[in-house]
Amino acid sequence: MQQLWHSFLAPLLDGLRYSTLAGYAWAHPRLLLLLPVVPLLFLLRELLAQRRPRLEVAFVHGQVRGHWSAGLRFVPDLVLALSLAFGIVALARPQRTDERIEQTGRGIDIVLAVDVSASMELGDLQPNRLEAAKRVARAFVRGRRGDRIGLVVFAGEAYSVLPPTTDYELLDEELGRLRLGMVPADGTAIGTALGVVTNRLRDSPGRSRVGILLSDGENTAGSIDPLTAAQLAHAFGLKLYTIGLGRDGTVPYGRDELGRPRYVETRLDESTMRQIAAAGEGRFFRATDERALQSVFARIDGLEKTEIRLTRYRNTHDYYRYYLYWALGLWLLWLALKNTFLTNALED
Incomplete structure (x- = not known):
């Protein structure tokens, strides 16, 4: 019964x-x-x-x-x-x-390290360097499929905002929340940022592990030398891409009390950025405007594209x-x- x-x-x-x-x-x-x-x-x-x-x-x-x-x-x-x-x-x-979905092929694990120091407010990229970098990075994230992507921010110190994840909506939200001054210590700690990226990726199960560093200055803070950090990253099997943002020379930087544009002198330590990329078996890119920045991410997207095949079984x-x-x-x-x-x- x-x-x-x-x-x-x-x-x-x-x-x-x-x-x-x-x-x-x-x-x-x-x-x-x-x-x-x-x-x-x-x-x-x-x-x-x-x-x-x-x-x-x-x-x-x-x-x-x-x-x-x-x-x-x-x-x-x-x-x-x-x-x-x-x-x-x-x-x-x-x-x-x-x-039931079976995935064939393993995606790439990527960590974006984004500079949020005061110099990212410079206006040679519209409306400023940070906002331009955020827009292009978010478009890059939307174009990935099956890859885990994490986020690190740095200025005078470096912090991990998000571990590598396939939750692209959450990652898009975190990129949208990036702002100038979110890291209290000012400066540009490139070596420290690379150290945090390495910590996030060294135990990653991904077929390929990639760090992408976006910065507009030279290393002025932190206790780790950038080249030493790059060599350490390479020892753990990471590939490093570096992107230098903005132009050298005189660039607009806000307005004075009378509303007139202010200008400051800025310089990117291109030599160190190239050495970091070479030590990590990656490439260095220079992005002096937003179109060039978009082109840089498109080239990285092509270099690190992973074919993910999904097989669906329905009962x-x-x-x-x-x-x-x-x-x-x-x-x-x-x-x-x-x-x-x-x-x-x-x-x-």
Whole structure:
């Protein structure tokens, strides 16, 4: 008896729940549009019955009293309507699909190290270097598939904002939150930033591990020499790409008290950036405007693209039988009720 309940009766009753019906996928969902037609059929029958000749029976006023049992004559119609409705549901073929995805090929693990020091406010990239870098980095992230990407920020110190992850929406939000001054200690600690990148990637299971450093200055803070940090990263199997942001020379930097543009002298330590990339078997890129920055990320994207093949296996289970059982059971019940006192012989 218990086996009968679990294998047959329980699924029959569970199929009547709204949550169960809402959880189905339907092989022929348009057939469900026929459900409102069922009550219309009974309404049409009633309208046609009005046009048939009737046998008039006269009763003396007050001799016939209403009784609740008079409503029982609608029971056969209700049973028939439910049988038709369950039949329509069965024809629509409710299903559930179990999907299993197998991934062939392992993605790349990437960590972006973004400079948020005060010099990133310079306006040779619009509206400033940091905002331009954020826009292009976010576009780069949206173009990856299957790769885990992390985020490190640095100024006078370096912090890991996000470990390598495939949650690209979260990464996009974190990139959008980057701002000038979010690292209290000012300066440019390139060596420290590379150390944090190495810590994040050295135990990574990725087929390839890549660090991308975006900075606009020379190393002025931190206790780790950038070249030493790059060599350490290479020893752990990391590949390093360095991107030098902005132009050398006089560039705009905000406005003075009278609203006039201010200019400052700036210089990128290109030699060190090249040495870092060479030590990490990567490449150095110079981005003096946003178009060049976009080109840099496009080239890195091409160099480090990984082919990820997804194989989907679907196993579909049909549940129409349970609703067909309801339809047949209620149909047989309707036929049985037709031979009882509940049926009005004069109407039939």
